Amino acid sequence: MRYMATYDLMESARNTNQWLGATARTIASYPGMAFVPNPAIQWMAAWGEVTERTFERMVVKPDWGIRTFTCEDGKDHLVNVETVVEKPFGNLIHFNVTGREEQARKILLVAPMSGHYATLLRSTVKSLLVNCEVYITDWHNARDIPVSCGKFDIEDYTLYLVDFMRHMGPDTNVVAVCQPAPLTLAATAYLAEIDPEAQPRTLTLIGGPIDPDAAATDVTDFGARVTMGQLEETMIQRVGFKYKGVGRMVYPGLLQLASFMSMNAERHSKAFTDQIMRVTRGEASDHDAHNRFYDEYLAVMDMTAEFYLSTVERIFKNCEIAKNEFVVAGHKVDIGKITNVAVKTVEGDKDDITAPGQCIAALNLCTGLPDSKKASHVEPGAGHYGIFAGKSWRNNIRPLVLDFIDQNARPARPKVVNTANSNSAA
Template sequence: MYELQRTMLGGAAAWASVGAEMLTNPSLPLGYTGLGPIMASALEVFAHAASSRGKPEFDIETVKVGDATYPVTEAIVLHRPFGNLLRFDHPGLPENAPKLLVVAPMSGHYATLLRGTVARMLETCEVYITDWADAKMVPASAGRFDLDDYIDYLVDFLHHIGPGTHMLAVCQPSVPAYAAAAIMGAKKDPCRPATLTMMGGPIDTREAPTSVNDVAMQQPLSWFEHNVIADVPLTYPGSGRRVYPGFLQLTGFMAMNLGSHMMSHYGMFKHLVEGDGESAAATKAFYDEYRSVCDMTADFYLQTIEHVFQKHSLPKGEFVHRGERIDLGGIRDTALLAVEGDKDDISGIGQTRAALHLATHLPEERKKYFLAENVGHYGIFNGSKWRNRIAPVLEDWIRQHQKTALKVVA
């Protein structure tokens, strides 16, 4: 039904776009009346809202460091069925620049949602990022992908990058990233992360539960399995795979702040009527990214609901990987930084900070907590507050522990 609706809206959006262009054509008299710009703006807003979206590009072509501007190189350095490892660097980085693995959330959006995160950290770091695949585009022959596989991917990525790597987990991946650090720490793996920064992550959702947490707790796991899991249609490579569709995740996020989203589109309409194309383009760019969604495998989604939001397996010390309980005491030298926003309506205050208390064998001087005032969930990793207030804290934390990382490499 969703695919049918998407196809129908796609045609309507195309006609609306054509209508908007005709109404704004200088050769047509209607464009010079008061009604023309209003009709054209309404059609353009509808066309933008109804258009289908695929996977966006990072499009980070240059980075400015001081007064110099450098070209950015983007490359796939490791390919896996359910996600690639991308590397970003530029010639302005020093030879011993910190290596940073950004772990993007597998929560319905593509890794490009962290474009601003990558661009800012690229000023001082050689940046890698997990580029997760859309589950409906992965052939069924590739097998399953669950929470254990997610952790294995992170360990493999850290091994590929090498010793001394710093890791940044944004939101949902804070849990598997924390688990990977504990597993590697317990084994004294030379490639264990030098630092792990968790931003807005649901380490312990019993702390200041949000509406997202409440939804996960109100229904048994079987309800999620029977009501939000679907089979990929025949038109996709992953036909038959059980997934949690990205459009359901987007619907949930939009419903949480429906009034704000409606006002944003009304604002875009007014900007278009007034001829303020720059302001309208900024709103369009945000929603182009926000509405680009992908599917998650049912195994990963259901295990995340069960262990992160319902059973609280990690903070209870009951989290298991490949049949073995994860010893959080294994984190003995990976420096931990927890970042939260006081306006975050997805991960409440204290949920990420809990990671610092769980690392009982880690010295206090290797733990840090930062609460960003007047910052919501999205603002933790994107926008001016991220660039000017949060990123410097992260850079200073990495710089502070970079000497230790270099010793491990040596």
Template sequence: MFYQFYEMNHAALQPARAYADAVRMLYSNPLNPLSHTTWGRSVAAMAELFERTTRRYGKPAFGLHETVVEGRSVPVQERIVWSRPFCNLIHFERAVPAGRRSDPKLLIVAPMSGHYATLLRGTVEAMLPHAEVHITDWTDARMVPLSEGRFDLDDYIDYVIDMLHALGPDTHVMAVCQPSVPVLAAVALMEARGDALAPATMTLMGGPIDTRRNPTAVNLLAEEKDIGWFRDNVIMQAPWPAPGFGRDVYPGFLQLSGFMSMNLDRHIIAHKDFFMHLVKHDGDSAEKHREFYDEYLAVMDLTAEFYLQTVETVFIRHDLPQGRMKHRGTLVDPAAIRNTALFTVEGENDDISGLGQTEAAQGLCSGIPADRKAHYVQPAVGHYGVFNGSRFRAQIVPRIVDFMADHGRTRGRAKPSRSAGAA
């Protein structure tokens, strides 16, 4: 019922939001003489701040309509090339000149952790000049009818394997944050089976491979509670009239509340600064605030079974680094990976996935030759800076592109060992 009350509160505030929006338009209209005064701009700013902090933010659009390839601007079109009830695979199709050499195929696996895949808009934009980019567009669980069945961590791994099969040989995979564990598991399972469509390279960025290393506040919370606490306190039923009405979900607004509370002072200051930018008529700074929070405050629900299985497997029991993670009864053995090259990336100031948590994959993937593994720590960035921002574009992207180029050529694949085949 808590989720239903949350929805009712949103609905109850709708008249106040409409009134605030009308006030904003009145006091920001240039035909109104008061809009040119500090008092008028203050009224408009207060009205906009109220409306923005009480609205429900819808799913944003990627809005990537062009990119630059070899110095030429080319149009980009989104196309769904694979679809399942809980995910669509989007290809950002570039209109490159006919006859031009093919760029590598890149599968970006976006986090299923409360935000939409558009949180990686900057990641996609930065990689478009260098690759045929595909991204997982996960579906809000409250929008999936109960008739479509369950979706858990095992299903997530199956989806990744199916997408790699759909994209074909010599595909590169990039996992940002949460999907680092299921992507590593998927590649390990593919290599253990001798699957010829295992990716050429695997890039893991800011992911919780081993959260025992340098644990953050998020990790410590999970270790303090048992899985029963999470089941009793954060799992709710999707409310009416959502298509997924009755589905057990982990609501996105709870995840958002947790993230914001970690840096509450920063968010309060940001909104205070936004108000002052509006009063001072600093349109550029105000627009940057809108763009960031339009994305950050747009959240989606996760299925309860996926959330609980992930919390228990990754954050409470640490199954992968302890060598006991299973996928539908089959042991996941990262040492079975022998052909896929591995690149891990971390941020020096990451407060979500601490330093060393992603690097742990290097030791787990002992079957990969040393000359096909690399690790990079980006100085002076937090979690978000690992996959977005100026330092990401200038210092991380070139390293990923070079790593893909060095290890992405079609090679004769080593035969799986007996132990890998048995796994």
């Protein structure tokens, strides 16, 4: 119960701050306050507005916000977000552009399960939607999943990816972003042995910790320094009574958010101070740059305890993927069995979460793959976010990824000509 009490206490603190912000905004906005010629009143209203929005967004799943898309015919076509595979811990969804011919490139975006929702890749989806059929893994918030649905660790995650790839078929091009890169590599190798016909056409790994020991970061240092007992004691809590997953052991998204914020505390503090002053001066808007970024950044989700702990222990501490010793459902996965799936790695030169060297290690593990089917790219000056959603992605990385996909496209089957009918016709 102490873990549940801690979870509810943390939620109560968040809720209280949201209430304080709403109260301050409401009091300062009362018409009678206009008779008090004090700029502190305007600042109070601005502080309340920013504070209320900040703490409210922490428990709201963002909307994809992709409603229409302008195609080559010059018309706006509706975009329907359709669930094609539904599972307890995550769905496979498709962005279906109505009235548009099916695109030749079929891409499966594997979104990270690292504290944020899949909507973190919204801009990535929009950039690929131009000339691709885009599918994405939409992971669920663990706090909303009843205990009766069972466990979900990295092996279950890998098997989910296997099922999604099987559903989409062999013409799929998989793009894994950050955390899922090692597990996506393992899922591909698993298919190479168990169901070769279901393997994807290409696999692009973007900023993923394939070999965390290849280059140290604050993330890898933390993983090496802390013990599993310490992690379980300090990071794991039991979902409180407010949500459907009551009683489930989780790594709370609010704790993950606190970790994210602490890494750049001064920068975030300045961003919120500046936003309060912009609201005070009437220069802010509902969808300005600050709100667009933080509405997404602050929206966090809980991870199951077993997923978080197995990730730290097996991916970061034991380096099972890097050592090619990963086991899924009792089957030892051999990454060397990947022989005909083209693999590309993408890293950011300034990535402080997954430093250059960690992701490219995947190519050395693919011992059964010819060099002609391997590629790598290090983007100069790019940080972690930029390699999949920023200017570097839009201007440089996205074209390289699509070129890589096109270069490794399997040739279409030749048309079978009925020679008998053609001869008789002649």
